[in-house]
Amino acid sequence: MKPIVIEFDGHTVRGGLLDDLAPEICSRIWQALPLEGQTTNTVWSGDMLRLWVEIPEPERLENAVQLHHPGDILFIPRWNGLRFVYGQARMQGPSGGATVPRVGRIEGDIGPLAEFGRKIEWEGARLMRVKRG
Amino acid sequence: MKRVEIELSGVKVRAVLYEDKAPVTVAAFWKCLPYEDRVTHAKWSGQMFHTNTDFKVAIDTSQWSLGVENPVGFQAPGDIVYLPGAKEIAISYGEARFSWVIGPMYVTALGRIEGDLTEFAKKADRLQWDGAGKFTIRPLADA
Numbered sequence: 001m002k003p004i005v006i007e008f009d010g011h012t013v014r015g016g017l018l019d020d021l022a023p024e025i026c027s028r029i030w031q032a033l034p035l036e037g038q039t040t041n042t043v044w045s046g047d048m049l050r051l052w053v054e055i056p057e058p059e060r061l062e063n064a065v066q067l068h069h070p071g072d073i074l075f076i077p078r079w080n081g082l083r084f085v086y087g088q089a090r091m092q093g094p095s096g097g098a099t100v101p102r103v104g105r106i107e108g109d110i111g112p113l114a115e116f117g118r119k120i121e122w123e124g125a126r127l128m129r130v131k132r133g
Numbered sequence: 134m135k136r137v138e139i140e141l142s143g144v145k146v147r148a149v150l151y152e153d154k155a156p157v158t159v160a161a162f163w164k165c166l167p168y169e170d171r172v173t174h175a176k177w178s179g180q181m182f183h184t185n186t187d188f189k190v191a192i193d194t195s196q197w198s199l200g201v202e203n204p205v206g207f208q209a210p211g212d213i214v215y216l217p218g219a220k221e222i223a224i225s226y227g228e229a230r231f232s233w234v235i236g237p238m239y240v241t242a243l244g245r246i247e248g249d250l251t252e253f254a255k256k257a258d259r260l261q262w263d264g265a266g267k268f269t270i271r272p273l274a275d276a
Contacts, residue, residue: 040261041174041176043174043178043179043180045176046177046234094179094230121176125261
């Protein structure tokens with residue numbers, strides 16, 4: 001697992017890219033780091049944050065999953081950017097659930113990330129930075 | 134016919150309430166007006182926003198087989214819906230379907246915004262970027 005550090009709103013959490021399960025996508029993300037952009041909540045997928053950055057699109061889906069857990073980091077082909085799950089969530093759109101690559105995990109307490117998500121809902125988009133750990 | 138003025142972040146629109154299709158809910162809703170709140174963007178329902186302060190109404194929902202009066206499972210832009218269980222209303226401004234954690238839900242079709250939705254929709258879309266917005270519903274003529 002490739003270590004990463006995620007910074008937002010004065011918090012720092014650690015995580016890792018699942019390069020053993022999603023080698024091509026994780027390589028593209030790793031090469032793109034550091035990434036910094038605005039973060040909003042998703043509008044169809046529940047407690048999930050979207051980091052609005054551009055990452056080169058992968059050739060194929062890797063480690064594709066339908067259900068997600070708090071702490072999961074997802075990459076959504078064609079919708080780009082990274083998604084961070086901080087509660088009950090499922091990647092979906094108007095036509096229902098989507099199978100998407102799980103590319104990483106946040107380690108430890110995700111409380112600060114959940115607090116960040118709620119803050120964004122009420123106070124608006126905030127910056128997030130992801131860099132190599 | 135009952136009509137209301139809705140203001141979101143400074144943009145005003147007018148809406149008609151479905152007094153004929155949802156008489157119980159509309160009557161209860163009408164008693165709560167004027168209503169002020171800070172609304173937030175939906176996280177499950179697409180291009181839709183919702184209120185966060187309970188409407189102070191007590192409706193016996195057991196009288197309807199689906200638990201809501203005038204139930205709908207889809208919304209068009211400008212539709213105003215009410216969820217009795219949460220005592221909240223939600224307004225669609227684009228591609229939307231009222232949903233929660235377990236999926237789409239039946240809600241009461243309460244009314245719809247009349248006229249051009251363009252500027253209102255722009256303000257609604259900004260909620261996901263700017264955070265909560267000021268929201269007011271005022272009663273208009275009851276005729």
